[in-house]
Amino acid sequence: MKRNALQLLFLLATPFLLFTNCNEAPTETNSDTASGPPNIIVLLADDLGYGDLSAYGSQSIHTPNIDALAAAGMKFTRFYAGSAVCSPSRASLLTGKFPLRFDIRQHFDDREMHLPAGTLTFPRVLQQNGYRTAHIGKWHLGGIRIQDFTARTAGEAANPGPLQHGFDHYLCNIEDPLVRPELIRERKLYREGGKTLVRNDRRIDEIPKHWTEIKVDEAINVIEESRKADQPFFVNLWFDVPHTPYEPAPERHLSVYEKMGVKGDQLWFRSMVSHLDEQIGRLIDHLETSGLLENTIIVFTSDNGPAYQGSPGPFKGGKTDLHEGGIRVPMIAVWPNRIPANTYSFQTAHMTDLFPTLSALAGIEVEASDLDGMDLSQHLLEQTPLERGVLLWQMDLYKHFQNQGPKPTPYATTVAMNENWKLLADSLQTTELFDLEADHRELYNQLGQQDSIEQLLHTEMRSFLAAPRKSWKK
Amino acid sequence: MKRNALQLLFLLATPFLLFTNCNEAPTETNSDTASGPPNIIVLLADDLGYGDLSAYGSQSIHTPNIDALAAAGMKFTRFYAGSAVCSPSRASLLTGKFPLRFDIRQHFDDREMHLPAGTLTFPRVLQQNGYRTAHIGKWHLGGIRIQDFTARTAGEAANPGPLQHGFDHYLCNIEDPLVRPELIRERKLYREGGKTLVRNDRRIDEIPKHWTEIKVDEAINVIEESRKADQPFFVNLWFDVPHTPYEPAPERHLSVYEKMGVKGDQLWFRSMVSHLDEQIGRLIDHLETSGLLENTIIVFTSDNGPAYQGSPGPFKGGKTDLHEGGIRVPMIAVWPNRIPANTYSFQTAHMTDLFPTLSALAGIEVEASDLDGMDLSQHLLEQTPLERGVLLWQMDLYKHFQNQGPKPTPYATTVAMNENWKLLADSLQTTELFDLEADHRELYNQLGQQDSIEQLLHTEMRSFLAAPRKSWKK
Known part of the structure; x- marks a missing residue:
């Protein structure tokens, strides 16, 4: 199964390299399905570090399927998550805005917090433009506690969940203080996650499979339904791996590392990443055999840097930290025959850019002035370098430690970045200034040595923190 | 030109992935040349860090030709240079022994020091087995001062150079205190290196080209002569890039980074790596068009970690330092249809292993008991995991600083490594102990917490430092 997916990805990756020598080779037979709006799949890993994929230089894990995906499209070296922790990052992906715009400054605790009702989201825009939209997997944006979906089913008021934010369909593990903490504490989120599922606000019977595989099964079902209905789809497939709890993945992924x-x-941890890689291979394989791969845009990324067992690659820090290790994540974008294969991008890009970029690729005009994200479609299709403009991060102070070393000090809660320059601050008290082009490891603090740059970035920070915010709070 | 090389590498990389779907594709037409002993090319970069190739996760440089080479064979994640500086590492590559065995504990200053006369080298073994052996490029193992090659031409005694160490042919920039320091100080080693060349102990007229390109031209000439003579060749192609002096490479490699x-x-620096990558592409392209690629083993690696402008990837330290950044280097091994393509190896391996490994692949039996290297051919051909055994490093103390941060402390001059455990010491005074499998960034010093491992490694160190040495000293 893996081999089939790889075969196709190599075929897709090599048309201009290979087919000049291989005119007799079978070409894709599904060109008739390649017309119309492209399907879109966003694959999001959880706490996967920049250094956790072999395509990104991992020292310890081999991820052939994700590497093949990278070879079939464009691999970004400077793509930033919206935050160094879970919920704010996810909010930025769906809304195209920095999470502080919604006063989201920390990860949600599954209690009251939620993405504000009525927020314009990317799936909503796609839904309004004829897409079948599905969210599968971890959500962590509120509204799928038992009391929420029970209330909604009864027609009562509740915090908004995926259906309220633009998804026609969802399958999640119940995200409830009575359910998730136990699954994590007892290390059975993956192996027994199929026991506590909710689909479209209805709790469903146990699916006796591994949670990572259940997700891919569900994605395949959604894809098949869309194909039969001849409707373009957006599948938002958010894996829980390789976030804790660390649990053994199926045996086939253990022996290579045990040796x-x-x-x-x-x-x-390694087995979980290998399992993720395998399941992504299974999904790609299905797209191939269904003839859908050619007209499907696939994005793969991670919500933030690594926690505990993962690797930030060459960067300083990890999850909960605003140094590069906490926010610089892998990002791969594939659209066979449109986004050039085997390409490698140094373009600065940000999770908020996915909303305007994917909309543009789908031919949908969005009012971008209200978004923090920018349209990178020209860069994806033609490799045009773009000026990204100022990027901003804010989050509450976390002092957690990571396996990859003690959390670097000084701590920061706010970051402004313009081109190569990155200013870190605790609130507005500046702590560090780095030239990332010369010093991507953030070793040489240049605070006090670049007055005009520091001034510019500090002004941006100040405006950002002072700007009005829409909040989930009642 | 690059495209042709890439085309072929993809063809070579994908037979089992692709040709099942592509039976009509043209196969290599040169299978008649694929019999007989394999040709061997060792490509050695100078001061290229683990993080300086896109195949190894570079954040700043795109190396499509070397990446394609990696995709056509096996990419190692845990390959170690013989030292953290130049000459000892090169000595280990040619002799299959740790450089301390020759009392080589620092880089040579182009004056008296040299690889001891009469040392058994890898090229000598190949030469004795019918290979045409050529050394091209940086040598830095002594004996090519003006006074040396002049004396040899006159039939007088001199320090041994490449011809005395098993090479039938060589082309070098004159390595003389009157020549090299000026080229480096005035930053013209690459652009004007063609003015001060020595070939087979004769100074030659200027070749008005870039030194990196002169080397590849020379390699192509050697390859063509061998092909015409129907003799297998060993080309030892040691680039000077991206070592200082930093000089602009030809313009085509500048604009992408200037943007x-x-x-x-x-x-x-980046332009020099891109230029290196391009020239390697040109060499591979030539092998393809000559029909020689299929039966040629190609190894690509670096002599030590990065200096100044390079990147050690995720590791601590760089050149002159015995933390991973100084000694863990890229290594790619390609032999089309023999070494499986698209493979990725976690095997611990060392520069001394190239001698017994490449000999074994060439069908030559060597008396391995006298070598520190071990035969990894079974791993290369069949991906068999091998126990590497204890690895040892010793060098004089360097306190240089690197661009990638101040040199990490404590300093070490001796290292013993067994499986995951790495013990560092200053002479025999232990300084750090790391579990590299859990902590490849060397952040958690476990000295004093693993008594039996520490004891074992310290005993190895003691024997190593006390062992008799063959020296170049008169």
């Missing part, structure tokens, strides 16, 4: 003497959480 | 706002030495 290397890897043990404990690090062994489970 | 990103990169300036000064960092701009020259």
